Amino acid sequence: MKIKLPDSVASPQDIDGLITEIHEYARWFSHESIKVNAGIKQTSDQPILSPPTTEMLQNWQKQNSLSQTSLDSLISSLKEYLTNAPTIAIILAAPVTNSTRDKLVKWCRQNIATNVLVEFSFNSTLLGGLVVRYGSRIFDWSFRSRLLAASNNFTKVLRNV
Amino acid sequence: MSLTFLQAFLIINILIIGILIAIAIRHLLAHLRPQPEEHRLAHSNENSIKLPKEVKEKLLKTAQINFQTVLDHSASELQRDLKITATQVNHRLEKLSQQMINDEMKLYHTSLEELRQQAEANIKAAQVEIDNHQAELKSQLATKQAELEAEMRQEVAAEKQSLLEQIDTKLADAVMALLTETLGHNVDLGAQNAYLIATLEEHKKDLKKGLIDEN
Numbered sequence: 001m002k003i004k005l006p007d008s009v010a011s012p013q014d015i016d017g018l019i020t021e022i023h024e025y026a027r028w029f030s031h032e033s034i035k036v037n038a039g040i041k042q043t044s045d046q047p048i049l050s051p052p053t054t055e056m057l058q059n060w061q062k063q064n065s066l067s068q069t070s071l072d073s074l075i076s077s078l079k080e081y082l083t084n085a086p087t088i089a090i091i092l093a094a095p096v097t098n099s100t101r102d103k104l105v106k107w108c109r110q111n112i113a114t115n116v117l118v119e120f121s122f123n124s125t126l127l128g129g130l131v132v133r134y135g136s137r138i139f140d141w142s143f144r145s146r147l148l149a150a151s152n153n154f155t156k157v158l159r160n161v
Numbered sequence: 162m163s164l165t166f167l168q169a170f171l172i173i174n175i176l177i178i179g180i181l182i183a184i185a186i187r188h189l190l191a192h193l194r195p196q197p198e199e200h201r202l203a204h205s206n207e208n209s210i211k212l213p214k215e216v217k218e219k220l221l222k223t224a225q226i227n228f229q230t231v232l233d234h235s236a237s238e239l240q241r242d243l244k245i246t247a248t249q250v251n252h253r254l255e256k257l258s259q260q261m262i263n264d265e266m267k268l269y270h271t272s273l274e275e276l277r278q279q280a281e282a283n284i285k286a287a288q289v290e291i292d293n294h295q296a297e298l299k300s301q302l303a304t305k306q307a308e309l310e311a312e313m314r315q316e317v318a319a320e321k322q323s324l325l326e327q328i329d330t331k332l333a334d335a336v337m338a339l340l341t342e343t344l345g346h347n348v349d350l351g352a353q354n355a356y357l358i359a360t361l362e363e364h365k366k367d368l369k370k371g372l373i374d375e376n
Contacts, residue, residue, distance in 0.1 A: 104358070139371070
């Protein structure tokens with residue numbers, strides 16, 4: 001079954017977290033179902049879910065009835081997604097903010113591949129821009145590399161000042 | 162040739178002097194040994210005429226005086242001839258030696274002149290050779306100097322360029338370090354969002370191609 005991840009779920013680690021939370025939720029859901037079937041009125045509190053997990057479950061619930069089987073199916077689908085999805089790494093000059101992450105993930109899923117996963121990290125020496133790594137390929141579009149590449153022009157400009 | 166002539170002349174002179182000395186000795190011996198003749202005359206006189214003792218003594222004395230006179234005269238003649246001969250020989254020798262000296266001097270002068278001319282020619286040739294060599298050396302020196310100057314100019318230019326590049330590199334490194342130090346801690350990603358998206362848009366094809374190639 002095809003899954004559409006929220007943009008806030010970007011990296012494999014995010015999917016792992018999602019799977020863990022859904023797993024917890026599925027266990028809770030199973031227990032609560034047994035209690036309902038057994039006529040036990042005492043219920044336990046629902047596990048606290050993160051917004052992406054909540055969004056994911058809501059989306060899933062629109063397509064499938066919520067059951068232990070469908071939740072297991074969701075977890076399997078997420079694990080399969082994790083295995084098959086291409087992953088790119090984006091290195092920025094500072095720790096990524098949520099808004100920046102969402103925008104970049106959205107762009108990647110619209111323009112590169114719909115199922116792409118994005119790992120973020122930062123390196124302050126980049127000064128700005130970004131470095132994209134996919135497998136053995138590295139695309140360096142950072143300010144640092146641009147400055148270094150244009151060091152000759154830089155000295156020319158300095159001479160003309 | 163003059164030496165041979167002189168030798169011949171001297172030999173002839175010695176020969177003449179020898180002949181004269183031999184004649185004089187012969188005369189002297191003839192006068193000093195009159196006895197056989199006197200004996201013969203005495204015998205003949207004894208055989209022919211008997212002269213008184215006073216006459217004999219007188220004749221003998223007269224003969225002795227005459228002989229002495231002839232002998233003196235011959236000796237003086239011989240002495241005079243010897244003097245003349247010696248004078249002539251001396252004169253000849255002097256003349257000959259003078260001529261020899263003149264000839265030798267002339268020859269010496271000629272040889273000296275030849276040597277001088279030869280030395281002069283050699284000196285001129287050597288001077289020409291030295292001038293040529295000097296000109297060649299000057300030419301080589303000028304060429305070498307020009308080459309060295311050109312090489313030095315190139316080296317100076319290269320060194321200058323190298324120093325300029327080093328300065329540029331150092332300057333760029335310094336500015337880079339300054340930028341890194343200044344901007345590294347104050348990066349606003351929010352302000353870079355548009356730039357980041359624009360960069361990704363710009364390299365969208367590269368990213369897609371990378372994904373396709375890796376898969």
